Amino acid sequence: MKHFTSPVVGLAALTLLGCTGNVLGGGGDEVGGYVGPGSGAPGSAGTGSGSSAGAGAGSGASGALPAPSLRLLTRTQYRATLASLFPFAGELELELEDDAIFNGLRAIGASNVALSPKATEAYQAAALEAASRAFADVATGTAFAGCNVAEPACASGFIADFGRRAFRRSLAADEQARFLSIYQAGVQKLGDGAVGLKYAVRAILGSPHFLYRAELGVPGAAGTPRRLSDVQVASKLAYFLSNGPPDAELLKLAESGGLQAAGALAAQAARLLGASSLQHGMESLFDDYLDLASVSSLEKVPSAFPAFTPTLALAMRQETLLGLSRAASSQVDFRSVFNSNKTFVNQELAQLYGISGVSGSAFVEVELPAASGRRGLLGQASLLSVNAHAAVSSPTLRGKFVRQVLLCQGIPAPPPNVDTTLPDASEAATARERFTVHRTDPNCSGCHQLMDPIGLGLENFDAIGQYRATENGQTIDASGELDGSAFQSPAQLADALSRHPGLPTCLSRTVFRYAWGRLESPADEAFVGALTAAFAGDQYRLTGLLSGAVNAPEFVNVGEVD
């Protein structure tokens, strides 16, 4: 581990070095080993064949692609899809359930989670809210439908158009007939066309064809892999890059067969990468990647951190989103976000960072004070706060975040029946002193050596990311080492991280997981490796990585349905 040669070797070494051996005992193989989601008998996970992040890279594709999964719309995708159907959707008060987060991503949770009764009720209630408003009475319904809802031809045309946009594909004849019959029953029994369409629309919005993305593929031509249909490609592309349904142009192109023309998919990707909707796509990607939304549900001890207000929490997330989105759209080397000396702040956040001259709630770009050592993503209050406790900072959580989220390296949980207690502040003033046992006790050191030295480099920032030079009267020593790069300050840690070869590899893995809605299987490794190489060859522009993911045959390939 002294000299970090490649991510694969580094991770293999990590596994061998005993972050499993002396620590985990029998349960040690759960770090890696590709196991199909949800599969496996109790306790059988992990084949010992290496971590999913390491296995197979460079050795060509191995095995078949995993079976495709239904992808439940995430909360933000549901809202965006509803908004594409109802102009007033943003005003509806919806009580949707939280997204499930699997493997660190909502995108993966959505491919795996089964709906609860309460979640299903929430969708029914949302459908009722939207439909009741659109078809409140005949006049309102007629205005919404754009034709006289008393006329069956109007209803039929409306159902075909609305259903197509809701399902992201044209309705099948039996679906069209069924929704129309609901409309007719409404007219017959309750006497007006608006009521009829209200019920028909509720049937559409409650349908699994609306709630899930059924990107399940169709059999390929003889000898070719199963692949997504054109409308499924359009859906995958649109939700990937805009976090919403395909727009009119994309859906029309897909349904006309035009998406199969050479360069057509790439052209659509390029169009969406330049569209204003990219903002939604990027926010969703970064929110998922870094779990930024959790900043607002954090709890910090009020007496110790009076500055931590709900508005500050929102500003923290906004800072990170603005910086990352700007880096993506301005086509800079994306690694620069990890050691940039500039960021976006509003007044409240500027005060937290000790920056003067910023007023109001609008965000402006500022240069970070050099003395604090605050640099890049790891210096942002959002991530510093999320990866900390309510009362104190946590070098372990921060180091774990770098390993897991930024470098895609698994860290096992603490083993059972090991005393995990640390000395308190009365015995040791600084976190570095308190955490000594993590480095000296062999039960702990195997794993904590991988985390604590990184997190200790961020000890100049407290549990909400405020700079501090001392802790309990002792000067903070922020020196450490990241996989062979020694650092003396958070600024130097930021530089070391931005140069780390595992960083772009992990970014391309994360983009793959986000877009595909699953972890990479061994059969995907060659592709993920190629994505990473292309990312490097393209000066690490994020938009290049995103279009590279789309402009590959792998984007449309899926495994067989089991």
Next chain:
Amino acid sequence: MNRRSSVPGRGFARRNFLRGVAFGVPVVVGLPLLEYFLNSNGTAFADGEALPRRFGVFFWGNGRGVDASRWNPAAVGNAWQPSPQLAPLAPYQSYLNVVSGMRVQLSNSPQGHHKGSVGMLSGADFITQEAGNAPYRSTFAGPSIDQTIAKAVGAQTPFGSLEIGISKRVIKGEGTTIQFISHNGPDSGNQPEYEPALLFDRIFKDVAAGGGNEPDPTLLASARELEQSVLDSIVGDIGSLKQRVGARDRVRLDQHLTNIREIERRLGDGAAPSVQCSTPTRPDMLANNPAGEQFVERMAGMSDVLALALACDVTRVFSIQFSGSAADPVFHPIDIGNGNHALSHEGEAAQDELDRSTTWTMQQLGVLLGKLQSAVEGDSNLLKQSAILVTSDTSDGAAHSVNDHPILIAGSGGGYFKNPGVHHEQEGGNSTEVLLSLVRALGIDAAEFGGGDGRVTQSCTAIEA
């Protein structure tokens, strides 16, 4: 919280419901079990059916603390007195059975927090899942005990079960095992409701609003038919989609279908007689508490709504996740300034805070028990009719131990459990024995419970009446 109301004097069978209009159609909600439904002794319904039993779970995270004697009563058998941590429950002592010494015996489920959670809530090993970058990930292999029971008794009530959360600070990155306590099956956790007013709305809003004016029965019948056609359409779409998906998605869609069927079950019969239940009162939305999470306010509000829901026989199964496994709620009402999980690893100096946390958690449970005890039902009360599994994910969170696990049954299960309750000590016993007792208490004729090393064929007879 027992609700009394005047009801027209004849013709009501066992299943009388508060009726209202939801989604423009009639819905039904059970009425409180009024005296005149019961036989002259108040021990059963007039038709001889016994008073219903209810099942609940009250779960908190990170165990009781290092010192077992703070939780376990000193004396065993009938002569026990509440330990320091159980002292807040002293008013309900006759309704409590304490089981100590047992352990979660799932040798194939590593990881303390996950093991204790799945063991105490299902008695069977979890499924280890591909963790990605996370330290660990697992999910339940089958339903949690509340859903096992809901499957058996839930169809008799409008809601199969209700899930309630008190602390929102739960661990979301390690799979469903430690995120949710209630599971339908793998990767199918039931998210709890955190807002008493929203739980109330889910159950009562439409019936509360619908009281008074009797809608036109013909219109109601038509609305009901249309509602049914919407649900039929959704069911049809689930069925056609199911034919195109893989094995795992078929399970997911089956759950979706089950959920639609439960909604369908609540559609009332438009021709049913209308009765006037005393209109339940909606609690206010919880105010933001600048000091932190609204534990006390939420527990009080939820206890009110839940007691009402049980009294009205809206459901017979509930679960309360007071705090999450391995989670970091900050118990500010008792002047604790750090997260509970963090404290559990802070050593000797934090033991007093952990001890106070557990004691206070039991005090919060006492709020619910008090509501249930004061809700009279025939010659019984809701606490007597309930069996509530009170437990945690670990015994000693510092060591992630699942030995000498904290297990308490609150409520007498309608006479199934000893009253006055006992303290039963069974060193090294299999904790699933208690789960088998609980499912049997709810009338399920089970020969065994649990799986793997957790499986038992013997229940915990020492606490059974």
